[in-house]
Amino acid sequence: MSTSALSTRGLDKSFGSLVVASDIELDLPPGERYALIGPNGAGKTTLINLITGMLKPDKGRIFLGPDEITLLKPEERVKCGLVRTFQINTLFPHLSALEAVTLAVCERRGYAGSWWEKLPAYGDAIEEAYAILLSLRLAASCYRPTRELAYGQQRLLEIALALATKPKVLLLDEPAAGVPQQESAELFSVIAGLSQEIAVLFIEHDMNVVFRFAHRIIVMAAGRILLQGTPKEIAADARVREVYLGRARHG
Amino acid sequence: MVTSAAVAEPQRYLETQIRWRPVEIAFWLATLLPFVLTPNYLVLASQIAITALFALSLDLILGYAGIVSLGHAAYFGFASYTAGLIAKWGWGEPLTGLVIAATAAGVLGYLTGFIIARFRHLALIMITLGLGLLLAEAANSASWLTGGADGLQGVRMWKLFGVFQFDLYGTTAYSYSLVVLFVCFLVARRLINSPFGLALRGIRENAIRMPAIGAPTRAHIRKVYTIAAVMAGVAGALLAQTTETVSLETLSFARSADVLVILILGGAGRLYGGLVGAIIYMVARDQFSGINPQYWYFWIGTLLVAVVIFLPNGILGGAARLVRLFERSRA
Numbered sequence: 001m002s003t004s005a006l007s008t009r010g011l012d013k014s015f016g017s018l019v020v021a022s023d024i025e026l027d028l029p030p031g032e033r034y035a036l037i038g039p040n041g042a043g044k045t046t047l048i049n050l051i052t053g054m055l056k057p058d059k060g061r062i063f064l065g066p067d068e069i070t071l072l073k074p075e076e077r078v079k080c081g082l083v084r085t086f087q088i089n090t091l092f093p094h095l096s097a098l099e100a101v102t103l104a105v106c107e108r109r110g111y112a113g114s115w116w117e118k119l120p121a122y123g124d125a126i127e128e129a130y131a132i133l134l135s136l137r138l139a140a141s142c143y144r145p146t147r148e149l150a151y152g153q154q155r156l157l158e159i160a161l162a163l164a165t166k167p168k169v170l171l172l173d174e175p176a177a178g179v180p181q182q183e184s185a186e187l188f189s190v191i192a193g194l195s196q197e198i199a200v201l202f203i204e205h206d207m208n209v210v211f212r213f214a215h216r217i218i219v220m221a222a223g224r225i226l227l228q229g230t231p232k233e234i235a236a237d238a239r240v241r242e243v244y245l246g247r248a249r250h251g
Numbered sequence: 252m253v254t255s256a257a258v259a260e261p262q263r264y265l266e267t268q269i270r271w272r273p274v275e276i277a278f279w280l281a282t283l284l285p286f287v288l289t290p291n292y293l294v295l296a297s298q299i300a301i302t303a304l305f306a307l308s309l310d311l312i313l314g315y316a317g318i319v320s321l322g323h324a325a326y327f328g329f330a331s332y333t334a335g336l337i338a339k340w341g342w343g344e345p346l347t348g349l350v351i352a353a354t355a356a357g358v359l360g361y362l363t364g365f366i367i368a369r370f371r372h373l374a375l376i377m378i379t380l381g382l383g384l385l386l387a388e389a390a391n392s393a394s395w396l397t398g399g400a401d402g403l404q405g406v407r408m409w410k411l412f413g414v415f416q417f418d419l420y421g422t423t424a425y426s427y428s429l430v431v432l433f434v435c436f437l438v439a440r441r442l443i444n445s446p447f448g449l450a451l452r453g454i455r456e457n458a459i460r461m462p463a464i465g466a467p468t469r470a471h472i473r474k475v476y477t478i479a480a481v482m483a484g485v486a487g488a489l490l491a492q493t494t495e496t497v498s499l500e501t502l503s504f505a506r507s508a509d510v511l512v513i514l515i516l517g518g519a520g521r522l523y524g525g526l527v528g529a530i531i532y533m534v535a536r537d538q539f540s541g542i543n544p545q546y547w548y549f550w551i552g553t554l555l556v557a558v559v560i561f562l563p564n565g566i567l568g569g570a571a572r573l574v575r576l577f578e579r580s581r582a
Contacts, residue, residue: 052463078465090463092456095449098261103453104464106446112466113474115447120266122446130261143264165465 004063005030005199006082006169011050011060019223020046024060026218026225028169033192034201035214039243042220044203045087048171052084053077064169079108081168085158087177087203093147097138097157100146101129104164129164136160136190152183156190163194170194172202176209188213211235219243269444278523282429286422293421299533300428301489304435306513306525308482313511314520315443316475317455318367321376321507322383323483325363328502329386330356330484335403335497336396343409345427345492352488353481360480364473371458380504387502402498406491417493424493431489435482440522442478451475455520512551516558518565527567 004027011024020043028034036044049055051062053074061070064082072080092100105125106112120126133142136156141149146157155175162170175191176184184206191200192213204210210217210231217234219226221243227234234240285296305327312318334352342348363382370378390397398404410416415423442448450471453461461468491497500506509532510525517528532551540547562569 054462074462075465075467078463083465084463086460086463090457090460092453092460094456095452098265099449100453102265103446103449103466106449107464107466111446112450112471113447115442115445115474115478117446118266118269118441118444119446119449120262120269123262125446126262126265142261161460161464 003030004028005032005065006051006201007063008051009061009063011047011062012058013046013050013055013223014058021050021057022223024050024225028199028201030168030199031196032199033213033215034199035210035217036201036203036220037205037207037210037217038220038226041222043223044220045173046223047220048084048173048203051171052082078165078167081166082171083162083165083167083169084171085162085173085175087173089154089158091146091154091157091161094145096143096145097133097149097153097160098126098129098142100157101132101142101160101164102126104161105129105132108165132160132163136163152179152187155179155187159190167198169199169201172200174203174205176204176206181206184209275523278526279433282433285425290420290422293425295421295533295537297421297424297428297493298490299529300425300432301486301493302510302513302533303526303529304428304432304489305483305486305510306517306529307432307436307439307522308479308486309510309514310519310522310525311439311442311451311475311479311482313514314522314524315448315455316451316472317371317458318472318476319372319376320379321504321511322379322381322386323479323510324502324504324506325379325383325386326356326360326480326483327487327490327506328390328497328499329359329487331487331491331497331501332390332397332403333484334488335406335491338406338408338492338495339403343407345408345411348408348492349431349485349488352491353484356484356487357477357481360484361473361477363480364476367476368469368472380507383502383504383507387499387504390502391499397497397499400499402496403491404496406495406497408492408495417495421493428489428493431485435485436522436526439482443522447471447474512555515565516555518562518567518569521565521567521571524565524567528565531566 006028008024008026011021013021024047038044046055050057053072061068063069064080069077069080102125105128106122109125111122111125130139133139136159138153138156138160141153146154149157159175172191176187179187188209194200214231216228217231218228219234219240226243227237227240285293309320309323312320330352333355334348337348337351366378367375391399408417411423411427417423450466453466454468454471458468487501490501513528513532514525516532518524536547539550558565
């Protein structure tokens, strides 16, 4: 277990009679790029909610590196280095991009509780936030309120907020959802270019993107992990073709 | 990678965001005008300053952190009775009384904050309403302590700094209330321009995202709720000290509702919203109730509906939009 950045053991979750996660065993090595695929309703987002603590599992354990985090609150898991983004933009509409990322940096550095010192006094936090925005090509519009940013920029800001927490493990829930195909490739090249110290697990429906950027693919169906393997193995597997690849794609 | 010139710019930008504007300085200078222009209305001016401070404290939790409260009078009234009782029992020194009463309100705020921080939206409105009613009824039934419906009698304040007597004209009362309001305003202004203030705006803008960036939302809420309770307490204590009486009205639902109306009229989340709202509301009430007192709420109701429909961000929000339009047309 010590070799994995993130691992789960026997995660179960059901809502009444609806099983959304069943015996999920997952190992994400440091620095790897894993894709999580599966048809709509397979339980992909639910799995992210379970891992990040937004949902409580009925059974099972979650480890970040060697440490068990099953009982930690979502914000405590973030402090440990486990962070996520959202499929539907979950941003701060009236904060500027600079303010939003500075806020995330301040929370990590432990500045966010201080109310007797002006924000501009924390130059190091602002500097770090600006550097993140610069690296994601958001610097030019960082003074504008989030709600006025173009949709693609808002998707990048989702990632910028996550990066500001200095994650060891980054869970991306359809980072390119709703982004036109051309821009989607750009967005994923940003993700591919992230620090090699960050392990990334991303949900994505576009198979071209998945096969291009993922080192390994996990296929989910009906709350279970159906199969894990390299892109080559997955592409060749008959069961995967049946449950997922063979059918019409969903958005 | 990042040159220092490129970084100085965002820092400078954030600094210009919080700089004192000329209109702010003009506003505070204008608060001195009643001494010269309307010396007969200093009692009213003092009431306005106290109400403005109460609205400012609500703005910290409602306007910045998005915590809706229908029971904010609990802290106002609790401190009012505390300040009144201290003076009645023989310690009439205003400043220490103010500090003790505000601390009492802060302790109450800190304790209730543990409940408040767990809820949002409708549940929060009901809980704050319930806590407010609870305290009002407790004060009513403990008439041996509070004087019940007759109000707390026998409050005698000493001279302020041993020099300034609280007189009938309200000169001392207004000076005292205004200075305290200004000091509290400086604290509030510093708070909302701090990293903590940014975190509060984060909670207001998206409470779901906050834990996902590692923010301890509940701890933030408890903290701002305590600070707001202290500030509401300062306002309540000021009222008790300047009027030398405390009535059950200080704890009433009507006071909680009024301060909410005042803040929304003026513009929540704008720091000056509560101040401008208090001036308009209190002056209008003074004028209208002189004509036909029983219809006062008819007019305030009309005003409230009109403001919410036409100026969703309050009077100050509307004014800010006008300024932007004007600047755009000039550019």
